[in-house]
Amino acid sequence: MARRPTIADVAKLAGVSRATVSFVLNNRPGVAADTQERVRSAAEELGWTPSSSARALSTGRVRAVGLVLAREPELIGTDPFFPAFMAGIETVISESGDGLMLQMSRPENEVETYRRLAADHRVDGVFLTDLRAGDPRPALVAELGLPAVAVGVPDSGAGLPSVSLDDRPAVRAAVHHLAGLGHRDIAYVAGPEEFVHARRRRQAWSDALTEAGLPEGTLLPGGFTAEGGARATRLLLQRPTPPTAIVYGNDLSATAGMAVAQDAGLRLPEDLSVVGFDDVPLASYTSPPLTTCRANPVSWGRASAQALVELIETGTTADVELEPAALVVRGSTGPAPVR
Amino acid sequence: MARRPTIADVAKLAGVSRATVSFVLNNRPGVAADTQERVRSAAEELGWTPSSSARALSTGRVRAVGLVLAREPELIGTDPFFPAFMAGIETVISESGDGLMLQMSRPENEVETYRRLAADHRVDGVFLTDLRAGDPRPALVAELGLPAVAVGVPDSGAGLPSVSLDDRPAVRAAVHHLAGLGHRDIAYVAGPEEFVHARRRRQAWSDALTEAGLPEGTLLPGGFTAEGGARATRLLLQRPTPPTAIVYGNDLSATAGMAVAQDAGLRLPEDLSVVGFDDVPLASYTSPPLTTCRANPVSWGRASAQALVELIETGTTADVELEPAALVVRGSTGPAPVR
DNA sequence: ACCGGCGTTTAAACCGGTTTGAATGAACGC
DNA sequence: GCGTTCATTCAAACCGGTTTAAACGCCGGT
Structure with a gap:
């Protein structure tokens, strides 16, 4: 040969x-x-x-960007965000023949993973997703001199450019939608509070309640998982006066919550209204179809990749603010029951 | 600096x-x-x-493996297989400091994508997933001299080593389980027939009916999607004598199918039994919980990566046959209704 | 006949590792 | 005292590109 x-x-x-x-x-x-x-x-x-290696050696650019997924393995498969986000990235980088290096790591090894990616010089830049409060990564990439863009959160610190998409309008719209239907007791089943985006969604719910002149609602953790959503829902339904509506941090927990409510003999949306977040493909095909919030992870990936490429090539890039998430009303929300 | x-x-x-x-x-x-x-x-x-580039140049090994996802973008996010599979790959390759290059492409550009991956020499080997009947890729990688392992299908041709996992026992078990519950009319909502694994599952259903001494069942396409599952279910329920049980190609279409049946006023499993495939995280949290088939995509990824690494390093590797998928019985299946 | 300038081409250095074949020096046997 | 052997170390070539600075050929102008 x-x-x-x-x-x-x-x-x-x-x-x-x-x-x-x-x-x-x-x-x-x-x-x-x-x-x-x-x-x-x-x-x-x-x-x-x-040969890409030879070229990489002499130009100092490896023509690849890195994405680190530092979630618990069980969580990764459940989130429709990443595949779509990656597809968006691909549309941009494949145009210039660049590649996407994927690294999965346990959350506890995350910092180590970035270090190695930088040390080996296997990528020209990275995306920072799932940012947490007090996240060490912005400082880390600055120290390493590794170009990076923060995905989802403006002002992540260390002067990192960001590509963000505001979740809040959709959540607020959901609360106002429910308030308009007569609901006065709207609970929230939140994602892990360490994620900035999870916390922000929860905050939007809380703010919207105030805006709508409603009393504070019950807040429970749902962990963005089916199990967490189910458990939280059970707890909510056991209360002396259960909420008439529940907003969930994502569709997965919402769907599981719906099942719990239906098992408990409640009719949806007559006895309980439910709102999710993500608009997963299944959302239109649950019974009843799920009212939820929709962002656009593909364009998010695209914008993030464009920003990162520009950052790598020119040394700077502007922050990008994408179209905010929007509420999609379907059958899982309806008029509040009369007590 | x-x-x-x-x-x-x-x-x-x-x-x-x-x-x-x-x-x-x-x-x-x-x-x-x-x-x-x-x-x-x-x-x-x-x-x-x-520097990995310098090392790559002189050793001729880039220390990365490639995975091409050539599905329609909408489909990618719905499949829990890939994230888990990739996580399995990672556990193996990250041990030796190797990387995973991900390429997503439209199905129609698939061949082109592999060619580029090989031409640029960006990876040392690739995984071939979602093999189709008459798939051009085994011949392609042979022509390109690109080490590759076929995932999921033994005997894919061109002497390709394979790491496979037999779906069929689980599907057969499902049919026998239903037959044991008295069902005699068991329909199947299939995935896209061009995929070897989709076709094989469907064949297992058909074979099992014969084994159980049951008449042929109705076969409808469900495309592995929620929409397809819903549509197929609607068609089945409109028939003069609807089936008393439906086996679906995956959980997504099964879940959508359950919703359709419930909307039509059927009680599950009293009026209709439903079986899925995949055991997605949501499956235990639907109402009723979904009886389904479970494989182990993480260990599948691990085994595939081990095989590929060995192939790259030594030039050969043995075929691997993993533990077959198994049936997980939950609440969505029950005794056949008396007519 | 000579020069300057322009468009085109090239030799050679460089990127940062790996690998080969030879040099070095100490220990050893006779 | 001298040739061997062995363990250790190194200079230099090599991987396959890019890039710089210089060389080349050809033109028109004087």
Whole structure:
């Protein structure tokens, strides 16, 4: 089996120097048109493509970006955000032939993972997702000199550019939607409070209650999981006066919550209204269909990738604020029951 | 800002040649113990880590494996298989410091994507998932000389090593379970027939009916989607004599199907039994909890990665057959209704 | 005939590792 | 005292690109 051709083979075949081949390849000006033609057809004939390692070595750019998923393994599969987000990233970086390096790590090894990614110089930059309060990563990437963009949270510190999408309008809209339906006792089943986005959604619920002139609602943790959503719902329904509506941190916990309520003999939405967050593909196909909040993770990924690429190439990039999440009303919300 | 140290800096500080540093780094024999010590502490002091590009260039190994996801973007987020599978891969490759290059592509660009991955030499090997009947990829990777393992299907052709997991026992068990409950009309809502695994599951259903001495059942496409599952279910329920049990190609379509049945006023499992496939996290938290089939995608990823790494390093690897999928009985299946 | 300038091309250095073949020096046997 | 052997170390070539600075050929102008 013939080894892959190198730039020298192409140069020889085209009767030029390696430098000229390189110039043509990177379409630098100053190469005669007919020479370009000869080089191109020689490359074509040999089926030559530059070796990415060699190129990386001399340019100092590896043409890859990194995404670290530092969630508990069980959680990763349940979140529709990441696949869609990654698909968005791909549409951008594959245009320029760049690659996406994925690293999964246990949350406790997260910092170590970034360090290694930077030390080995396997990526030109990284995305920082799932930012937490007091997250060490912004300082870390600054220390490492690793280009990075914060996904989802403005002002993450360390002067990190961010690409964010505001969850809150959708959550507030949900609360106002429920208030308009006559609900006065609206509970919230929250995601893990260490995530900035989980906390922000919860805060939006709380703020909206105040805006709507409603009393404070019950807050329970749901962990963004099915199990957590189910447990929280059970607790809520056991209360002397259960809420008439529950807003969940995501669709997974909402769906599990719906099942618990239905098992308890409640009819949805007549006896209880439910709102989720994410608009997973299943959401339109539950019974009743789930009222939820929809963001656009694909465009989020796209915008994040554009920002990161620009940051890598030019050294700076502007913060981006995407269109906020919006409420999608379906059948799981209805008029509050009369007591 | 100081540029990253190179092997030459370490050599200078330790008072040895670059070659010696390299030997120590790769713990090759023949370096005096005290020299090793000096080199190591010099490296430590400078915080030096070898540049992966430079190393890749001289060794010809880039220390990364590739995974191409060639599904429709909408489908990717709905499948719990991939995140878990990737997590399994990670546990293996991160041990040796290797990376996972992820490429997403539209199904129609799939071949092109593999070609580029190989041409740029960005990965040392790839996983072939979602194999289809007459899939061009086994021949392609053979032509490209790209190490690859087939995931999920033995005998994919071109002498490709495979890591497979038999879906069929679980599906057969499901049918026998239903038959034991008195069901005689068991329908199947299938995934896209072009996928070998989808077709194989469907075949298992069909075979099991025969084994159980039951008449042929109705087969409808469900596309592995919520929408497809819902539509197929509606069609089944409209029939003059609807089936008393439905087996679905995956949990997503099963869950959507359950919702349709419940909307139609059926009680589950009294009026209709439902079986899914995958055992997604939500499956235990639907109402009723979903009887389904469980594989182990994490160990699948692990085994696939081990096989691929061995293939890359030694040139060959044995086929692996994992523990087959198993039936998980929950509340969505029950005795057949008396007509 | 000579010079300056321009467009085109190239030799050679460089990126940061690995690897080979030879040099070094100490220990050993005769 | 001298040739061997062995363990250790190193200089230099190599991987396959990019980039800089210089060389080249050719033109028109004087």
